[in-house]
Amino acid sequence: MPATLTGIAAVAFDVNGTLVHIETDEHRDDIFRAIGHFLTYQGIDMRRHQVRDEYFRRLKRQQRESPHRYPEFDAVAIFQSIIDDYGSDYTRALPPERLAQLPLTLAEIYRGVSRKKLKLYPHVRKVLGQLRQHFALAIVTDAQTAYALGELHKVGLTQYFDPIIVSGDHGFRKPDVRLFEYALAGLGVPAAQTVYIGNDMFRDIYGAREAGMRTIMFDSDQGTKDYDGCKPDFRITDHRELLQILGVGG
Numbered sequence: 001m002p003a004t005l006t007g008i009a010a011v012a013f014d015v016n017g018t019l020v021h022i023e024t025d026e027h028r029d030d031i032f033r034a035i036g037h038f039l040t041y042q043g044i045d046m047r048r049h050q051v052r053d054e055y056f057r058r059l060k061r062q063q064r065e066s067p068h069r070y071p072e073f074d075a076v077a078i079f080q081s082i083i084d085d086y087g088s089d090y091t092r093a094l095p096p097e098r099l100a101q102l103p104l105t106l107a108e109i110y111r112g113v114s115r116k117k118l119k120l121y122p123h124v125r126k127v128l129g130q131l132r133q134h135f136a137l138a139i140v141t142d143a144q145t146a147y148a149l150g151e152l153h154k155v156g157l158t159q160y161f162d163p164i165i166v167s168g169d170h171g172f173r174k175p176d177v178r179l180f181e182y183a184l185a186g187l188g189v190p191a192a193q194t195v196y197i198g199n200d201m202f203r204d205i206y207g208a209r210e211a212g213m214r215t216i217m218f219d220s221d222q223g224t225k226d227y228d229g230c231k232p233d234f235r236i237t238d239h240r241e242l243l244q245i246l247g248v249g250g
Contacts, residue, residue: 004247005214005233010189011131011246012180012213013161014198015141015148017222019124020155023117027052031113035106042102043090044083054082055110068172075144075168079106107146120155121220127239128160130248137161138183140196142203144168162186174200175207184211195233197242199223206230216245 016022032048032055039046046054058078063071080103083091091099131137139161141148148166152158163186167173170182184191191212198204198215200223205215209230217232218239219225234245243249 005195005245006247007193008135008195008214008246009193010136010138010184010187010195011242012138012140012183012187012194012196012208014174014196014200014204014218015139015143015152017199017220018197018204018218019121019128019157020151021117021119021121021220021222022115022151024111024114025116026110026114028114031110034113035109038106038109039086042083042094043088044086045088046082046086051082054086055079058082066171068176070173070176072142072167072171072173073144074171075107075110076103076146079103079110082106104146107144108150111144111147118151118154120157121239123239125156127242128157130243131246132160134248135246136187136189138187139164139166140174140179140183140208141165142167142173174203175210177207177211180208180211180213184213195246201225201230201232202227205232216242 013019029048032051035051036046036048055078058081059073062073083102128137137160143166145166145168163183165179165183167179170179180196184194187194195214195216196204196208197218199218199220201217202224205217206227208215215232217235219235219237236242
């Protein structure tokens with residue numbers, strides 16, 4: 001295996017488990033209690049178990065009815081449907097601008113309460129600062145835009161990447177090659193000149209390889225580590241290794 005990758009013009013990254021160490025628990029009672037209490041002030045009377053049951057029932061229905069092989073859900077649409085079905089006359093009399101924002105607000109509350117950890121892996125910001133002096137940088141992430149952009153801003157990464165491709169905007173998840181192709185189109189760089197870094201062998205490495213990209217596996221404590229004999233060009237455990245692999249001076 002060569003010490004470096006040559007001919008690379010762009011670098012694309014996964015986010016959670018690759019750049020950002022995040023932990024969530026999306027089934028905790030306090031999430032749905034908080035949402036139920038918030039809904040009270042919007043004229044909607046739901047107990048926490050109702051909120052939980054309706055949320056996951058609608059999520060599963062979205063995925064079941066999706067035409068895509070790797071379906072993604074839409075959290076904002078889920079909460080919009082709950083408001084539509086459970087809203088009262090009081091709800092419908094809310095100011096239009098407030099009513100329009102409710103589904104997004106609920107999605108943000110859901111994610112915020114479920115989140116237990118959100119921080120960068122060591123050396124990420126320093127490495128990205130060096131990489132962007134030499135390469136165009138992009139993100140391809142399985143996430144909801146309602147969560148992803150705010151979390152990237154919180155950890156100070158938004159300014160490093162263009163484009164930022166979020167699966168929730170498209171209705172399908174990695175390893176669907178279209179997500180990687182959207183990033184390539186935004187970068188304006190051929191797949192063979194782009195390397196993708198991710199922590200999941202199936203969604204990230206397999207998906208990026210199917211799109212024709214070079215791949216680097218970041219062996220974090222998250223993600224699937226093996227898939228059907230798939231092998232990345234490199235495996236790393238420290239982001240600083242990217243500088244050597246890509247021929248960037250430390």
